[in-house]
Amino acid sequence: MKITTDQQSSTPQDAMQILRDLDTGIMNHMTWMKTLHRALICDEIPEPLDLSEEAHCHCKFGHWYYQGNNFPALRENSVFLKIGALHKMMHDDARTLLQAKSAGHEIGLAEYDKFMDGAISFKWEVRCLQFEIVNSICTTDYLTGAWNRQSMMSKLTAEMERMTRSGQPCCICMMDIDHFKEVNDNHGHSVGDQVLQTSVQFIADRLRKYDSIFRYGGEEFLICLPETQLDEAELILNRIRTELSEHAILLQGGNSTVSIAASFGVAIMTTEMSIQDAINMADHALLCAKATGRNRVCVWRIDD
Numbered sequence: 467m468k469i470t471t472d473q474q475s476s477t478p479q480d481a482m483q484i485l486r487d488l489d490t491g492i493m494n495h496m497t498w499m500k501t502l503h504r505a506l507i508c509d510e511i512p513e514p515l516d517l518s519e520e521a522h523c524h525c526k527f528g529h530w531y532y533q534g535n536n537f538p539a540l541r542e543n544s545v546f547l548k549i550g551a552l553h554k555m556m557h558d559d560a561r562t563l564l565q566a567k568s569a570g571h572e573i574g575l576a577e578y579d580k581f582m583d584g585a586i587s588f589k590w591e592v593r594c595l596q597f598e599i600v601n602s603i604c605t606t607d608y609l610t611g612a613w614n615r616q617s618m619m620s621k622l623t624a625e626m627e628r629m630t631r632s633g634q635p636c637c638i639c640m641m642d643i644d645h646f647k648e649v650n651d652n653h654g655h656s657v658g659d660q661v662l663q664t665s666v667q668f669i670a671d672r673l674r675k676y677d678s679i680f681r682y683g684g685e686e687f688l689i690c691l692p693e694t695q696l697d698e699a700e701l702i703l704n705r706i707r708t709e710l711s712e713h714a715i716l717l718q719g720g721n722s723t724v725s726i727a728a729s730f731g732v733a734i735m736t737t738e739m740s741i742q743d744a745i746n747m748a749d750h751a752l753l754c755a756k757a758t759g760r761n762r763v764c765v766w767r768i769d770d
């Protein structure tokens with residue numbers, strides 16, 4: 467589920483900084499490659515650090531990569547870890563070439579190819595990580611960590627295609643925090659923002675890993691529950707709704723709390739209808755929940 471994935475703990479500013487750092491890493495290694503080839507081809511004296519066992523830690527990228535405080539979320543990313551392994555291998559292979567050269571041996575084709583293939587893979591994986599980060603910036607609502615509205619239609623379309631293939635049902639729910647304007651009016655917008663962040667995290671923690679939550683707009687969210695019948699969706703959402711209303715949100719500083727509740731409207735998506743039709747039905751159910759007292763789940767049944 468989106469909220470709990472590692473990319474969510476970075477802000478867009480962090481993400482932009484990581485993109486720049488990765489670009490700098492590629493540039494630095496192109497310059498390094500030039501120095502290395504001068505030593506291998508033009509008999510220049512090699513850089514002493516390139517002969518060290520720890521060469522991968524001593525280059526500028528290595529300093530950045532291994533420093534403890536650069537974006538903790540990144541340290542759990544599988545592509546980031548792969549980049550680290552490729553980077554070390556590239557420096558190890560470069561050292562092997564330099565040692566062969568300084569011992570007066572001819573550099574074998576296999577050794578050279580291994581080094582160059584590693585260097586190409588390193589650059590490729592850095593590009594993959596950059597793509598992943600750009601994709602995350604484009605698809606995430608960075609206030610709440612939910613998927614954003616732009617990514618919603620493509621995800622729901624994929625879900626519709628999956629339904630067509632598998633015949634499994636899928637429910638859509640519109641969720642809106644009750645009297646949210648009062649939270650802003652009584653506590654200020656920054657508290658309102660915290661309440662949005664915490665509520666979404668709270669809900670996301672209680673969804674299954676194949677469910678998704680999207681920020682539809684303002685304090686309204688769309689929840690997609692694949693492989694779920696309407697009655698089951700109602701049960702799941704009612705459990706979440708109850709827990710949310712009973713859970714006071716602790717504000718930053720830890721001295722005060724805000725209690726909230728939310729209304730939910732749920733409908734089932736079928737292959738005979740458009741995605742927009744399903745959203746409209748869930749939205750009608752949400753209006754029903756608001757009109758009949760809030761803090762409740764209303765279900766839109768097609769034969770109602």
Ligand SMILES: Nc1nc2c(ncn2[C@@H]2O[C@H](COP(=O)(O)OP(=O)(O)OP(=O)(O)O)[C@@H](O)[C@H]2O)c(=O)[nH]1
Nearest residue numbers: 642643644645646647648650655656658659684685
């Ligand atoms: N703090 C904060 N407030 C937001 C954000 N987006 C929308 N809002 C506020 O959400 C409030 C929504 O108010 P209303 O549409 O009147 O709804 P409500 O007070 O929740 O009432 P009901 O939905 O009828 O229960 C407005 O005050 C918006 O300014 C946001 O990103 N941060």
